[in-house]
Amino acid sequence: MADNADIATELMEKRLEGALANRPRWIGFDMAAADCEDCGDPIPAARRQAAPWATTCIECQGIREQKGKHRR
Known part of the structure; x- marks a missing residue:
């Protein structure tokens, strides 16, 4: 029979798995957007490297x- 700690651990693991499954998948700097989605101008390389998302x-x-x- 599971106690409260076991139940809480299982619940936390399920929530963590769900959060990880739904997270954005940023592969790395190669996947950074080249152009701004608002204005269409190129995003500077320094910004893409500093913030690949x-x-x-x-x-x-x-x-x-x-x-x-x-x-x-």
Whole structure:
């Protein structure tokens, strides 16, 4: 018979597995977006290296943050 600790551990493991299964899959710097999804301008290589998950240029990201439209 499982005690409360065993039940809690099993629940945490299931939630962790679910979270990992649904996470974005960033392969690495090679998969970084080359062009901004908002304006279409090229994303500088330095930004792509520093933030490989970035899909916008610095200017457009600043606009998004001012408008409160954080997206990933």
